[in-house]
Amino acid sequence: MRVVLTGGGTGGHIYPALAIAEQLKADKPETEFLYIGGKRGLENSIVPAAGLPFETLDITGFRRSLSADNVKTVLRFMRGVQISSQLLEKFKPDVVVGTGGYVCGPVVYAAHKLRIPTLIHEQNAIPGLTNRFLSRYVNTVAVSFDGTQGQFPKARRVMYSGNPRATTVHRADREEGFGLLGLPSGTPIALVVGGSIGAKAINEAMLQIVPEIAGMPETHFVYVTGKRYYEEAKRSLDEAPWTPPANLHVLPYVERMPEVLAASTLVVSRAGASFLAEVTSLGIPSVLIPSPNVTNNHQEVNARALEDEGAAIVITERELSGGRLFAAVEAIVRDDYLRTRMSERSASLGKPDSARILAAELGKLAVRAKAIRRGAL
The missing domain is CATH 3.40.50.2000 (Glycogen Phosphorylase B;)
Structure with a gap:
């Protein structure tokens, strides 16, 4: 053919x-x-x-x-x-x-x-x-x-x-994801990503909650800034009055995202349709912050489709703050029943x-x- x-x-x-x-x-x-x-x-x-x-x-x-x-x-x-x-x-x-x-x-x-x-x-x-x-x-x-x-x-x-992106990611090797991040197999991972370029609003909220992350040492936060914002984020962390916790990993970009996704326990991201297909193909709970800068506000519509089924928590950019983001992440990470339920609902939407x-x-x-x-x- x-x-x-x-x-x-x-x-x-x-x-x-x-x-x-x-x-x-x-x-x-x-x-x-x-x-x-x-x-x-x-x-x-x-x-x-x-x-x-x-x-x-x-x-x-x-x-x-x-x-x-x-x-x-x-x-x-x-x-x-x-x-x-x-x-x-x-x-x-x-x-x-x-x-x-x-x-x-x-x-x-x-x-x-x-x-x-x-x-x-x-x-x-x-x-x-x-x-x-x-x-x-x-x-x-x-x-x-x-x-x-x-x-x-x-x-x-x-x-x-x-x-169809769901099929590619569903085949990803979870153990390779842990290896790429240099973490032991089975480590709880909260993946925070705003796309290959990055998302300024997500980065700002993420930098606000870094001190709180130290209180969740069992969960490793993989914070992907996007190439555009990496140097700025690193500078903010270097100039902060506190030392970044050991369970925070800051990266500009992830080359092999399917494997890292497969290893993740929770995802914080925008609500692009292809990325949501990847997340649901693996049954991952998510905190979604839709981009307001898209035609017909379609990312919020995408995100609400997951939220309506109990697979995601949606925070609009106008509602976003460090406190709001941390509360959503902490609720999912610490509540085994909620996390399991969200994972099941996410997987039910996967194709x-x-x-x-x-x-x-x-x-x-x-x-x-x-x-x-x-x-x-």
């Missing part, structure tokens, strides 16, 4: 696409891939590092207010469809998969015009503008959150698949077979398209 993947801008769009590729490759090692991304997104470093052939388009998104830039966006879209058509005709894929971000628009639309089977995957509880636009043209829309199928009323087929479900759907689309071309259907 020959597969084109497209998705970009953030890791939340890129890693699900790579998880699908990983599953397809495991099922059929002869599968060939082409990844089409944007010129400005994180995919420019992540995808080549994953070893996939990579092409780019110059594409931007629409501004939500009247702007002359939207005229340029339309022209870039039209040019993107033209270039995508050329790439698709040359590669001759059996199926095209879009996982979100502006670059999906021209690629998936071009595939539709060329009558190539298409599937888009929506990670969030509130769909993005690009996927809403594409939903009327594709063969299948796959959603991460059960109950959100109705968000695509014009789609031909909508299926609940979960997020560790997501990548397999999507790979099976893609296989069906490809087989059906080949049958149609042969005149068998």
